[in-house]
Each structure stands twice: as C-alpha cells, then as structure tokens.
Amino acid sequence: MVKDGRFNEHVALITGAAQGIGKAVAFKIAREGGAVALLDILPKVHETAREISGEGIRAMALTVDIGDQTAVGEAIIEISQRFHKIDILVNNAGIVAPASLEDVTENDWDRVVQVSLKGAFFCTRHVLPFMKKENYGKIVNISSRASLGKVKRTVYSACKAGLIGLARTWALELAPYHINVNNVAPGPIATELFEKANPPGSPQTEAILKNVPLGRMGRPEEVADAVAFLASDEASFITGQTLFICGGVTIGGVYF
Numbered sequence: 001m002v003k004d005g006r007f008n009e010h011v012a013l014i015t016g017a018a019q020g021i022g023k024a025v026a027f028k029i030a031r032e033g034g035a036v037a038l039l040d041i042l043p044k045v046h047e048t049a050r051e052i053s054g055e056g057i058r059a060m061a062l063t064v065d066i067g068d069q070t071a072v073g074e075a076i077i078e079i080s081q082r083f084h085k086i087d088i089l090v091n092n093a094g095i096v097a098p099a100s101l102e103d104v105t106e107n108d109w110d111r112v113v114q115v116s117l118k119g120a121f122f123c124t125r126h127v128l129p130f131m132k133k134e135n136y137g138k139i140v141n142i143s144s145r146a147s148l149g150k151v152k153r154t155v156y157s158a159c160k161a162g163l164i165g166l167a168r169t170w171a172l173e174l175a176p177y178h179i180n181v182n183n184v185a186p187g188p189i190a191t192e193l194f195e196k197a198n199p200p201g202s203p204q205t206e207a208i209l210k211n212v213p214l215g216r217m218g219r220p221e222e223v224a225d226a227v228a229f230l231a232s233d234e235a236s237f238i239t240g241q242t243l244f245i246c247g248g249v250t251i252g253g254v255y256f
C-alpha cells in the first residue's frame with residue numbers, strides 16, 4: 001500500500017500495458033497507489049502485472065484482443081469481480097500500418113481501425129456502467145501528434161484524430177456523471193511501436209528528430225506523467241481536451 005498516494009482507492013484499467021507507454025502508465029498509477037488491471041494481446045502483460053504485484057500493489061492482467069468486443073466485455077466483468085469497480089480507463093493500445101493513401105490496403109484499414117479506434121470504443125462502453133454507478137470517472141485516450149497529419153499514416157492519423165473527436169463528444173455526454181474524458185497526444189516516443197515504423201538511424205528517423213525543438217525523442221515515462229495528471233483529481237476541471245507531449249513538434253516553425 002502506498003501511503004497518501006494520489007490514486008489510493010482507485011482502480012485503473014490500462015490497455016496495451018505489456019510494453020511501451022502502457023506499461024509506463026501502469027507503473028506510474030500503481031506506484032501512486034492505484035490498483036491496476038492490464039489488458040494486452042501479448043501474454044507478456046502477465047509479467048508486467050507480476051512486476052507491479054512484486055512492489056506490493058494490487059495488479060491483474062488479462063490477455064485480450066481489444067478489437068474483440070465480446071472478449072473486452074468478459075475481461076471487464078472479470079476485473080470488476082476482482083476489484084469491484086473501475087474508475088480510471090486509459091485507452092492506450094494502438095497499432096500502426098505505415099502506408100500512404102495510394103498504398104494502404106482495405107485489410108490494413110480495417111485492422112488498424114478495429115484496434116486503435118473501435119478498441120477504445122469497446123473498452124469505454126463496457127467500463128461506463130461502473131463509472132456511472134460511482135458517479136465518477138477519468139478516461140484518457142492516447143491519441144498522437146500524427147492526428148494533425150503525417151505522411152504514410154492514412155489510417156493511423158484517421159484513428160488518432162478520431163479519438164480526439166470521441167473524447168470531445170464523450171466529455172459532453174458524460175459530464176453529468178462527473179466523468180472527465182481527455183487525450184494525451186504523444187510523439188515521437190522511443191518505444192517498440194515507434195522504432196518498428198521508424199528504424200533508429202534511418203533517414204526518416206533523423207528527419208523526425210530534426211523537427212523536434214527539444215532535440216530528442218520522448219520517454220514513455222514522460223507520457224505516463226501527463227496521463228497520470230489527467231487521470232487524477234488535479235485535473236478535475238479539465239475535460240474534452242488534448243495535451244500534446246511531443247517536445248514542441250506541434251509548434252511548427254523553422255530551426256536554424
């Protein structure tokens with residue numbers, strides 16, 4: 001038990017928590033006292049939960065494809081049976097299929113939308129009854145700087161911009177239940193997802209770095225700090241907003 005932790009008495013569900021940003025968010029909330037339920041398609045999510053439990057914090061993991069609505073519903077029932085409530089949801093899991101408008105296949109379109117956009121919809125819909133019952137909730141979606149436009153990200157940018165629209169709509173619909181809905185929009189953060197799409201040292205990665213005013217990649221922990229803020233009562237008057245965690249990339253401008 002964490003003494004006087006910001007998330008004591010709270011239960012957080014984090015999707016895509018086996019690695020990268022989701023794992024950093026899980027540790028951040030857990031180390032500040034929250035019980036955490038972790039969903040991921042990768043079995044190694046159980047290792048994350050074991051590591052967190054090893055620090056004396058309540059954690060559970062389930063291997064679930066968040067693009068499968070039935071599986072999501074069953075997982076959320078299992079979590080509620082163990083922890084009795086869910087009051088924080090971090091819609092983090094997402095996939096990318098780098099391709100331009102001309103190259104993207106319908107199969108890629110469907111696959112990315114199913115996880116990155118519909119997955120967040122499924123998780124939120126199934127968690128909502130628990131938040132409404134408590135008359136309390138914090139939902140944080142992980143959007144992306146790519147929501148503002150990025151070449152070869154036709155489907156991905158659509159999904160990430162879609163999450164911004166969803167958060168604004170859900171913020172309005174859920175305000176009467178004291179449920180805040182916000183987005184964190186990272187980029188570029190050194191994780192497996194990023195490095196798969198942008199190999200270290202490649203001309204494309206060097207070009208990305210040149211465009212970051214702070215001159216470096218972000219760390220998953222830096223995104224987790226912002227997520228924790230939006231998931232906490234310190235952000236109680238913030239809803240429907242998007243916070244960019246991108247080293248200043250969204251400012252634009254030219255650097256000499």
Ligand SMILES: NC(=O)c1ccc[n+]([C@@H]2O[C@H](COP(=O)([O-])OP(=O)(O)OC[C@H]3O[C@@H](n4cnc5c(N)ncnc54)[C@H](O)[C@@H]3O)[C@@H](O)[C@H]2O)c1
Binds near residue numbers: 022040064092185193
């Ligand atoms: N890394 C970046 O630069 C960056 C920038 C902007 C936004 N993001 C977003 O942040 C989020 C996390 O990205 P990351 O960089 O940590 O990526 P990552 O690939 O390291 O982690 C994503 C996690 O989601 C899980 N996942 C994938 N499909 C799933 C499914 N169907 N069901 C359940 N889990 C699934 C993966 O197994 C993985 O553990 C993503 O939504 C990503 O789009 C990342």
